Amino acid sequence: MLEIRNLHVQIEDKKILNGLTLTVNDGEVAAIMGPNGSGKSTLSYVIAGKEDYEVLDGEILLDGQNLLEMEPDQRAAAGVFLAFQYPLEIPGVATMTFLKAAMNAQRKQRGEDELATPDFMKRVRAAADKLQIGQDMLKRALNVGFSGGEKKRMEILQMALLEPRFCILDETDSGLDIDALKIAADGVNALRGGERSFLVITHYQRLLNYIVPDSVHVMAAGKVVRSGGKELALELEANGYADYRSQAA
């Protein structure tokens, strides 16, 4: 279970989150929606531990562990996975090399043995096939020269391989055409189940047609201003965020 309590965050003296409180239960898919600038991406970065953000108050607990006291790599090993809105390019580092380095680093942190190469290759192939990621893409440098859709699929591939406890999808739908969106959503849906929970951040309702959430939360001016079931997303689609903007101001 992920619990965020009264979270206040600023970056370079600008307050972004203003007492955000949110709980995501085991196995739950929670959607966060909200207008641009409401602090959605900040929330995802703060959970994952990006340095630039200053947490003024509040706490984030994953199964009772205080994430705010952990380094980003420790949080990853604890099971936090962030699918980036803009995945980074790392020139010269083959995707395969990166995947193996990440999987083994996490296994080591958790006190598990490293994967043997054949086992690793088998896992990657199986996951890649599902996402229609070809072998040539895996040989190339990570995300370098990938299209927007390829980058997003690569994020889902990493999510599948790293088997995280808690997944954050930050605007995974942005820049995707409908076919790519379906492939990505199928990838995510295949990972649903058990205790794994998701936080799906999106501006539009569209993604939620494919990844159907258990709960929807509306963010404005750095906090959750309304929560409801999946029908809330449809309501937002119809009425827009105008009400919340004024509410926030």
Next chain:
Amino acid sequence: MADVTPMRTGAETALVDMFPAVKASLPGTAKVADARKAALERFQAVGLPHRRIEAWHYTDLRGLLREAAPIAPAPDASAIASVQSAGDPLGDIDGIRLTLVDGHLVPTLSALDRLPEGLEVTPLATALAKGHPLVDAHMGSIARAADDPLPALNAAFVSDGVVLRVVEGTALDEPIIVRNVLTGDTPAATFTRILLVVEEGASVTLVENHEAFGGVAHQGNSVVEILVGDRSQVEHVRVNARGGNGFDLSTLGVRLGEAATFRSVALAVSPAVTRHQIGVVFAGEGASLSVGGGALLNGSQHADTTLLVDHAVPHGVSRELFKHVLDGEATGVFQGKIVVRPDAQKTDGRMMSQAVLLDDGAAMNNKPELEIFADDVQCAHGATCGALDEDLLFYLRARGLPLPEAEALMLQAFVGEAMELIAHEGVRTVLEGVVESWLRARM
């Protein structure tokens, strides 16, 4: 083993010997006279720069300047009349005109009595003779005599020029156009200087137009110092396009205040030897700089642009773009250095120098440098050198353009990129015209 002091050349001796003869006639208080003497001593100690001096590696002034010309006499009525009748290449532009003839400001050709509000102009000779707070505070502090022999010689021999003050918050609509003309029919030397102080939040365009009549091998040494105040915007354009077969040696020193914007473009097509040295210091945070230049040369012309961009404080942005077109046996030189000091984090600096060689006798020397002492920076430089793109030439010819026209079209576009940095449309048009006529003459 001690360094062997090279023998003084004839030109060096002439320059040193000239000083006692002319110093009484040079304007200035006793303090100024002392400064002149110190500057001359400084020159005496180092002599003319030569290729063993790293900053002058590609321009051996010691070898190039065989004879030092005598200082130009003050212009007489016929000299002034010749300037008037020659017409002004920038004549179509509405501007605040100031004219230097043979190293002296000519009031009848200058708008001293019809200046817009917020602009103060003092003839430099007057400022030196009577004392002037801006001269006392700033002159020689940006283009320092201690740093290089050119500003040292200028400080010793300077005859006249202008001191310009743009008062806080003033936005001058029209550019200040300084015409700097040499008229004599025997080679003469001039040493002129402009000090431009732009106060906080002001904006101004300064254009320098250098001309030497009659293809005479004059020797110009000019210094421009500009203080760009906090949040002010300054544009500077320098052109040397008419006549003259001599030396155009110039030093531009700029100090940028906080969030200031400075733009400078120089174009050289005319003199036998051009050395344009630019030093810009980022003294206030968040300033932005763009410097550009072009040179179109043929025969045995030689043009050197040497640039030092000193990011001394954080958050500075600099962009540099230089273009050389070299025909005949001409030589182009670009030396550009971006320095980022230890505290100048978040600096963003980009420099590009490109050259086209049109003849096998031509030569280009490119030395773009990065000297970086801060880690959180983005700096880059690039340099290219070569002939015109043959595929592109073929494409144009296949569309019906004869070779010379195809070349001219490509070269115009090539140099045009640097000219586009000029914001003032009228001035930009004049410089583009200079490029065009050089290219037409070649066809």
Next chain:
Amino acid sequence: MPAVQETVEKVRAIDVDQYKYGFSTDLEVDKAPVGLNEDIVRLISAKKNEPEWMLEWRLDAYRRWLTMREPTWARVSYPPIDFNGIHYYAAPKLNAAPKSLDEVDPAILETYKKLGIPLREQEILAGVQTSKVAVDAVFDSVSVVTTFKEELKKAGVIFCSISEAIREYPDLVRKYLGSVVPVTDNFYATLNTAVFTDGSFVYVPKGVRCPMELSTYFRINEKNTGQFERTLIIAEEGAYVSYLEGCTAPQRDENQLHAAVVELVALDDAEIKYSTVQNWYPGDAEGKGGVYNFVTKRGDCRGRNSKISWTQVETGSAITWKYPSCILRGEGSRGEFYSIAVSNGMQQVDSGTKMIHLGKNTTSRIISKGISAGRSQNTYRGQVSAHRKATGARNFTNCDSLLIGSACGAHTVPYMESKNASAVFEHEATTSKISEDQMFYCQQRGLSAEEATALIVNGFVKDVLQQLPMEFAVEAQKLISISLEGSVG
């Protein structure tokens, strides 16, 4: 286990400041008296049983050297070197020239074993290594052993110490030695000419592709000893050879001087690939001790369509002053320079290349990756020139610098001089730090800051690592990460 992780393991396993190769070997040593004069030059020549012409050549160089001054243009600073405070010759005491490995002092063999350099042919052949590498092991001033000589001889390749070559192949040596780096080329090259003690000699005859990698392993062991080695490689028409040198030295508080000269000659259609993994002792974190690496390396593409390729991984030395260059004389010849220079602690690197285009349609390529950390200064200095007759010359240069930490410096000083309108030069350079976003991305996937740095740096240098022979690339990759150890705060 991928190399990256192995690297990280290594980094973890060793303490800060611990140079892996810092041990010294106790040996009985035959040393020249300290200092430099004509008698010392004569002594060196006599120790080597050199012919008279060689001694004359050395003495001529020595006399010229006395009139020369140390170059000061590089961005390095160090206290004055006392050239009379150095031993110019030091050799492990040997009964005679060893005929086989069994006659070599076991302490020396143990040293190379510790360094991971295989000297026993049968062990190499029996081992898991799939490719054979012939090694010339140079210990202080002398070559102690050269492996696989017989097998190479069958192919017609001569691979031996330069001392042996001077005695056994005087005609070849006289023809080529000093023909690429003239006696008075520069202060250190001239000093080397006077006092060089050993080095490697390679001759690959016409049409022969050298059947294995050749390698020289240099080790400075003795205190206060300069190492002045001389290497000469000649590839005749259509020949090919790939050569690699490695260097280490014990950890000592004093600075040690290393001034080598390497000359390469490639005739028509010949190719020489020269790789260096330089890991001399860099000094401690405060800049105490370390090797002064003042080296002149030059290749002459004398023949048509010849090719010389320099690849260097520079992680060691307190000061590096080194510009492996190519003279592109033959029509259609090609020069390449691939460099990784890593500096940490108080190291100073001033390195780069010269590509001198003299012939028609000559091409060159320069890829330089500099990484500065700690309080080090790392300068790329390079020159590309096209002379009047170099019609159709082409150069592409790419220099990237990476800064790790705010107390170091990265500098780029390229000189591009073209005197031919059809020559095309392209140069690009960038300086930046490791992107925080990339770091965060890697950490989000579970890599620690140190692992993430190693990964990103290895990606940054990949274009150059690819140029190294496979087994050395892995070694170099580890070395780079170890060199950067402690740089991530």
